Amino acid sequence: DAGITQSPRYKITETGRQVTLMCHQTWSHSYMFWYRQDLGHGLRLIYYSAAADITDKGEVPDGYVVSRSKTENFPLTLESATRSQTSVYFCASSGAGTGIYTFGSGTRLTVV
Amino acid sequence: AQKVTQAQTEISVVEKEDVTLDCVYETRDTTYYLFWYKQPPSGELVFLIRRNSFDEQNEISGRYSWNFQKSTSSFNFTITASQVVDSAVYFCALSNAGNNRKLIWGLGTSLAVNP
Numbered sequence: 001d002a003g004i005t006q007s008p009r010y011k012i013t014e015t016g017r018q019v020t021l022m023c024h025q026t027w028s029h030s031y032m033f034w035y036r037q038d039l040g041h042g043l044r045l046i047y048y049s050a051a052a053d054i055t056d057k058g059e060v061p062d063g064y065v066v067s068r069s070k071t072e073n074f075p076l077t078l079e080s081a082t083r084s085q086t087s088v089y090f091c092a093s094s095g096a097g098t099g100i101y102t103f104g105s106g107t108r109l110t111v112v
Numbered sequence: 113a114q115k116v117t118q119a120q121t122e123i124s125v126v127e128k129e130d131v132t133l134d135c136v137y138e139t140r141d142t143t144y145y146l147f148w149y150k151q152p153p154s155g156e157l158v159f160l161i162r163r164n165s166f167d168e169q170n171e172i173s174g175r176y177s178w179n180f181q182k183s184t185s186s187f188n189f190t191i192t193a194s195q196v197v198d199s200a201v202y203f204c205a206l207s208n209a210g211n212n213r214k215l216i217w218g219l220g221t222s223l224a225v226n227p
Contacts, residue, residue, distance in 0.1 A: 031213050042219040043203070058214070090157065099145050099207050101215065103157040 003027075006091050008106035013081050021076045021107050023036040023091030032074040033101065034058075034066065036087040043049055043090070049074055081111045114139045116206050118218035125194055126226050133189040133221045135204030141165075143209040146180065146187040151220070152200040159203075163187065194225045 004025040013019045023032065034046040035058075045058030047066040055066050063085060065077045074093075078085055088108050092101040115138040125131045127168045137146065148160040161171060163180050169196045171178045191198050205215040 033214075040219075043217045045214065048214060079215050088155070092157075094213055098162075099215075100147070100159055100162055101149075101157075102159065104158050 004091060004093050004102055004104045006089075006107050008107060009105065011107060011109045013109070015081060015083060015111055017081050018079045019081055019109070021041065021078075021089055021091075021109070023074045023076070025072055025093040025102075025105060027093065027095065027102075028071055029093035029095045029102075030071070032068065033092045033094070034064070034074070034076045035090045035092065035107075036044075036085075037090060038087050046076065046089075078109075081109075083111050085109065086111045114141075114206055114208070114216045116204050116216050117216035118202075118204055118221050119223045121219070122222045122224070124224045124226060127196060128193050130190060130192050131194050131223065131225075133191075133202050133204075133223065135145075135187045135189065136163075137185050137187065137204070137206045137216075139206060139208070141208045145207045145209070147205040147215065148178065148187075148189050149203045149205065150200045151203065152197075152209075157203070157221060165169070194223075196225050196227055199223060199225045 007022045018104045030051050033048045044060050049055045049068045052071045068074050088105050088106050091104040094101050117136045144165045146163045150158045168180050175192045178190045201220045203220045204218040207215045
């Protein structure tokens, strides 16, 4: 399927568990981003990547790890989930030169 | 520092009313881009428009129009003859022309259009 796909759509995990959110895009966009969306905070950037093997921290990187071994994939890992990481997570991609983001459908993560 | 302010947290209108969503931005860059995104109740974020800092012409797309004024650092969004399907959260965003292409987001305005 063409586009940007996030999985899973919903996830419930326990405190302390490791969980990985997947993001896959089919456009070969160079830029990819992970955001979390919480009431009152809008969209906050966790990590972003300008190309394969190039990643950088955003506003709220603590507790998260990313990798980008292939252009099309940008997984986000919560190494030891905490209740404060309960949120909706959005992945986005952007082609070089456009600045226009295309978003995935989001992953609603609940940490209990 | 770059910043985007959407002062209206929530707006409620009756169908067919016109409504304007305000967006004020701050940047020291001379070249930058401004965006509007829509997030309907289903949750996905949808791109609406991008405007670069050198183009101050107003944009109209159907019932949607955008007014960019550098003098007041504003990029306001107007919906004419609003419809229930326009109910959503609308985000304004700003990016510089650098390589990282990171967007600076406003906190969003929640628009409720009531029948």
